[in-house]
Amino acid sequence: MKRNILQAARVIRSKNSGPYELTLDIIFKNKRYYDLFQKRRIVTKKSVAALYQRPVRDILKLMYFEPAHALKITLRRPIPSGHPGESDIYGAQQHAPLLRITF
Amino acid sequence: MIPKQADKEFRVLSTTAILGYGFPEASFMAGMRRNPHLIAVDAGSTDPGPYYLGAGKSFTNRAGVKRDLRLMLREGVRRGIPVVIGSAGGSGARPHVDWCEEIIREIAREEKLHFKMAIVYADVDKKRIRAHLRKKEIKPLACVPPLTAEALDASVNLVAQMGIEPIQRALEAGCQVVLAGRCYDPAVFAALPIRLGFDKALALHMGKILECAAIAATPGSGADCALGTLTEDSFILEALNPKRKFTKTSTAAHTLYEKSDPYHLPGPGGAIDLTQCTFTELGGGRVEVKGSRYKATPTYFVKLEGVRPAGFRTISIAGTRDPIMIKGIDAILENVTAQVDEILKREKIGGRIHFHVYGKNGVMGALEPEKKTRAYELGIVIEAVAPTPDGADSLCSLTRSTLLHYGYPGRISTAGNLAFPFSPSDVRMGPVYEFSVYHLMPVADQAIFPMKIVRI
Numbered sequence: 001m002k003r004n005i006l007q008a009a010r011v012i013r014s015k016n017s018g019p020y021e022l023t024l025d026i027i028f029k030n031k032r033y034y035d036l037f038q039k040r041r042i043v044t045k046k047s048v049a050a051l052y053q054r055p056v057r058d059i060l061k062l063m064y065f066e067p068a069h070a071l072k073i074t075l076r077r078p079i080p081s082g083h084p085g086e087s088d089i090y091g092a093q094q095h096a097p098l099l100r101i102t103f
Numbered sequence: 104m105i106p107k108q109a110d111k112e113f114r115v116l117s118t119t120a121i122l123g124y125g126f127p128e129a130s131f132m133a134g135m136r137r138n139p140h141l142i143a144v145d146a147g148s149t150d151p152g153p154y155y156l157g158a159g160k161s162f163t164n165r166a167g168v169k170r171d172l173r174l175m176l177r178e179g180v181r182r183g184i185p186v187v188i189g190s191a192g193g194s195g196a197r198p199h200v201d202w203c204e205e206i207i208r209e210i211a212r213e214e215k216l217h218f219k220m221a222i223v224y225a226d227v228d229k230k231r232i233r234a235h236l237r238k239k240e241i242k243p244l245a246c247v248p249p250l251t252a253e254a255l256d257a258s259v260n261l262v263a264q265m266g267i268e269p270i271q272r273a274l275e276a277g278c279q280v281v282l283a284g285r286c287y288d289p290a291v292f293a294a295l296p297i298r299l300g301f302d303k304a305l306a307l308h309m310g311k312i313l314e315c316a317a318i319a320a321t322p323g324s325g326a327d328c329a330l331g332t333l334t335e336d337s338f339i340l341e342a343l344n345p346k347r348k349f350t351k352t353s354t355a356a357h358t359l360y361e362k363s364d365p366y367h368l369p370g371p372g373g374a375i376d377l378t379q380c381t382f383t384e385l386g387g388g389r390v391e392v393k394g395s396r397y398k399a400t401p402t403y404f405v406k407l408e409g410v411r412p413a414g415f416r417t418i419s420i421a422g423t424r425d426p427i428m429i430k431g432i433d434a435i436l437e438n439v440t441a442q443v444d445e446i447l448k449r450e451k452i453g454g455r456i457h458f459h460v461y462g463k464n465g466v467m468g469a470l471e472p473e474k475k476t477r478a479y480e481l482g483i484v485i486e487a488v489a490p491t492p493d494g495a496d497s498l499c500s501l502t503r504s505t506l507l508h509y510g511y512p513g514r515i516s517t518a519g520n521l522a523f524p525f526s527p528s529d530v531r532m533g534p535v536y537e538f539s540v541y542h543l544m545p546v547a548d549q550a551i552f553p554m555k556i557v558r559i
Binding site: 015019052060078 | 469
């Protein structure tokens with residue numbers, strides 16, 4: 001049976017990385033989940049692109065960071081922070097689509 | 104102010120994540136009892152958006168900044184410990200630095216403090232940038248369009264993030280307090296220990312964590328102090344509030360924060376490389392970090408920041424509770440936009456409107472995967488941006504009245520489509536700015552950051 005990512009992660013967040021990029025962090029509960037996600041490639045640039053309905057080229061980076069048992073994904077912002085029509089100046093509420101990940 | 108004799112370790116007290124966010128006096132005094140060699144604080148960020156740099160205003164509250172600075176100056180000056188403030192006023196341009204200088208002078212008068220202060224400015228002359236642009240030496244950061252002469256000409260309050268060198272120069276001049284314009288965040292923490300011979304990579308990496316003060320502890324807080332101790336081959340972090348501690352994971356996780364690559368942290372003149380880093384818990388809520396490395400770049404680059412005016416904004420906040428309207432909201436807003444656009448064209452009024460629809464995609468906009476709202480009520484913020492304040496008012500008013508009385512298919516509530524919580528319904532938001540410069544510029548001479556020394 002598929003389980004939700006909330007079983008494996010203790011932090012799922014988003015934030016600006018400068019005004020033009022958005023960075024997403026998934027911090028796993030322990031090394032076991034971290035290894036599982038990394039080895040099985042449960043999250044890919046392609047799957048993130050689908051969750052956020054962006055072209056794959058807009059998913060700039062997807063990297064694992066062992067010291068924090070974390071997966072980091074950086075996207076191009078559709079609109080830079082604070083430009084007219086933009087909706088999240090700090091980029092701190094763009095993480096929810098990641099909650100759809102199952103494993 | 105450079106201490107005559109260097110100790111084997113160097114202790115840095117970081118008071119708060121952003122000057123003005125506050126910190127408990129008890130944590131600060133616990134830090135003072137540890138005899139720090141330096142009290143430093145980062146006051147800035149581009150996070151609150153382009154307005155503050157453009158308008159020359161601080162995003163933090165004056166009373167909050169004054170309260171934080173009063174404690175730091177009173178204790179620092181009385182004990183002869185250098186106090187270094189970076190990215191003054193939030194955005195670190197001339198008006199922000201002037202604003203902070205005035206607060207410092209006020210505190211000094213009230214507390215009867217006298218000291219020598221260096222003010223280091225980060226404003227960059229447009230002519231200098233234009234000269235580099237002509238030589239094709241201005242590089243855009245990731246996702247940023249290349250800089251054009253038009254964008255540069257339209258920009259205001261251009262600043263560059265200074266590195267450690269201008270702060271070191273100010274301390275070498277014997278200044279007790281250094282007030283710096285826009286700074287690379289770690290610079291205020293790392294400049295002095297590096298000058299005393301401590302390892303550059305470790306000092307900058309420690310600064311990278313201390314700039315957020317106790318955010319990297321657990322439970323984290325941007326409004327509490329942290330102490331960093333540099334040794335010959337490591338640095339140690341500790342919280343100064345018994346409620347918090349640094350752990351291996353809290354420290355490592357913080358390295359991810361607001362960065363696109365946690366292993367390589369670029370700054371003025373080079374990058375910190377964390378690929379060989381180890382994080383070890385020492386007990387007592389302390390974490391020791393080792394193995395940070397520094398790689399200088401062949402050319403010394405600084406990051407430029409600038410914004411340009413993008414008109415004036417007027418908004419109106421409203422809500423709807425009508426299920427038929429909610430169901431057809433996309434088509435309704437499209438049709439209202441089309442109607443308004445037609446009038447704009449006819450009347451030759453410039454500007455554009457945008458609807459922020461809370462309960463549908465108000466938070467995520469184009470990134471929202473849910474296409475159909477399940478909400479029983481929607482919040483709608485009408486945003487009108489036009490070349491003049493009056494134009495923005497007209498545009499907002501026209502859009503609001505059109506949406507209020509728009510006759511959509513199946514409409515049964517024919518008295519009005521919107522609930523307004525306020526009278527007046529429309530609010531002027533003032534000038535709008537957008538980021539226009541976020542590029543790297545080569546710097547051959549640190550004199551681009553001019554320094555002024557004042558006696559207070």
